[in-house]
Amino acid sequence: MRYRTIGIAMAVAALAVSAAQAATPIYSSPSNDGNQFWTGMLGNDFLVESSYVQLTALGAFTGSVQGFDEDTTISVGLYDVTELYDNDNSTNLITEVIAPISFTQANPGTWLSSYAYKDVTPTMLTNGRVYSIQASGFGVKDNDPNFNTNIGGATQSFDTLGGALKQESGRYANAPTLGVAGISGAWSFGGGSALVAVVPESETWAMMLAGLGLVGLQLRRKGKVAKEIAVN
16 A cells, blocks of 8 residues: 555656646757847747647847847847748738847846846747747847858757747848848748747646545545554
């Protein structure tokens, strides 16, 4: 009985650990200076292929220097650009999902893997939709210019979260305005990134609760038997 109870508790603990997956960066760039000074919009698109992807932070490229120039303000926002990939749609509507946030020398965020990140309201991303992380404000006064590489290049990696995400096109525009289509192609920019995680499905939570219930029942029975033995 004792070992069975311990086994159930260990199984529930393992399930809880796997369910509480830490948020990880979508894009990781090399920890050195970028290779271009682009002041206009830079966007990285990705397709969501799971119903349980949550975005918790947006990030701006910093490279090897953990901060920004005193005259620099980087803006990063998240947009739904699904209609840009629909050849049968004539509207090409772009929808703002998370309003742009600013990164400055005075308020740079938290540095992680060549990006500075700031928390946003946790947002569940919709399965089957294409999102674009768009950034602007990089320039010649930056401590690190932004990065540009071809999709699949070794200089910038994309985390699929085990198949939950798929990398799509990059895009750019001459103006710094965010939420625009710009020009797209097989590029990946060290402009904006995000922290995302696959959150537990409802069935997973149900299994965890059921497991905890079994542990409680076993412990209660064990305590009752011990009490009866002590009385006798």
